[in-house]
Amino acid sequence: MSVSYDPARVTVVDHPLVQHKLSILRDEKTGTKQFRDLVSELAVFEGYEATRDLPLEDVQVTTPIREATCKQLAGRKLAIVPILRAGLGMVDGLLELIPAARVGHIGMYRDEVTHEPHEYYCKLPQDVDERICLLVDPMLATGGSATAALEYLRKQGVSDIRLLCIVAAPEGIKAVQDADPNVKIFACAIDEGLNENAYIVPGLGDAGDRIFGTL
Numbered sequence: 423m424s425v426s427y428d429p430a431r432v433t434v435v436d437h438p439l440v441q442h443k444l445s446i447l448r449d450e451k452t453g454t455k456q457f458r459d460l461v462s463e464l465a466v467f468e469g470y471e472a473t474r475d476l477p478l479e480d481v482q483v484t485t486p487i488r489e490a491t492c493k494q495l496a497g498r499k500l501a502i503v504p505i506l507r508a509g510l511g512m513v514d515g516l517l518e519l520i521p522a523a524r525v526g527h528i529g530m531y532r533d534e535v536t537h538e539p540h541e542y543y544c545k546l547p548q549d550v551d552e553r554i555c556l557l558v559d560p561m562l563a564t565g566g567s568a569t570a571a572l573e574y575l576r577k578q579g580v581s582d583i584r585l586l587c588i589v590a591a592p593e594g595i596k597a598v599q600d601a602d603p604n605v606k607i608f609a610c611a612i613d614e615g616l617n618e619n620a621y622i623v624p625g626l627g628d629a630g631d632r633i634f635g636t637l
């Protein structure tokens with residue numbers, strides 16, 4: 423049965439380089455080092471897309487030729503919030519794009535039988551409510567983990583949240599959209615669905631285990 427979600431609130435980052443890298447990421451023969459590197463590289467593409475609408479202001483710059491009116495980022499600062507463990511794999515790539523961003527952590531694991539998320543750690547920047555949050559996790563499967571993390575961030579007063587995942591299942595997108603009508607979702611691919619163990623099909627397996635070599 424097909425799952426319906428609002429496509430207007432999901433951005434698929436499907437640049438040819440992204441699709442190429444994602445195919446290598448999916449391959450079961452791809453080893454830990456390459457997997458980790460690719461997750462980081464894909465996070466850069468996603469971060470680029472997810473920050474496309476950041477406000478700018480004019481700034482005067484003296485080039486070696488003359489004075490010029492140029493642009494710089496204005497206004498609100500950013501926080502990168504990985505959902506542990508797998509989200510950690512996206513942090514370095516995003517920090518390359520936004521070096522001044524603060525990093526918060528939300529620790530969450532999914533129960534193997536019930537697939538319910540369990541929170542085990544949380545540490546956020548003190549002024550997180552004044553920041554745009556990039557909530558990052560490579561996998562959006564049932565959406566349970568992302569929904570719980572979003573709820574937590576909303577309780578801290580965060581108004582602008584962009585959820586960056588690499589592979590999303592339609593079920594996860596729908597669950598997140600139903601729970602949080604204001605979140606913007608970014609994904610490199612939307613896959614077919616979930617299998618009986620709530621793994622994304624075709625997916626890429628267990629992202630955390632593949633990033634950290636704990637298979």
Ligand SMILES: O=P(O)(O)OC[C@H]1O[C@H](OP(=O)(O)OP(=O)(O)O)[C@H](O)[C@@H]1O
Pocket residue numbers: 505506507508509530531532533537539559560561562563564565566567568594620628629630631
């Ligand atoms: O959408 P959901 O059904 O909640 O599934 C997705 C979650 O599952 C994975 O984490 P996992 O529980 O494997 O923890 P890990 O990152 O420590 O491996 C993944 O990184 C997401 O956080």
Ligand SMILES: O=c1cc[nH]c(=O)[nH]1
Pocket residue numbers: 508561563620621622623625626627628629630
């Ligand atoms: O396919 C999936 C689902 C949940 N978590 C993962 O790492 N992969």
Ligand SMILES: [Mg+2]
Pocket residue numbers: 508628629630631
């Ligand atoms: Mg895992």
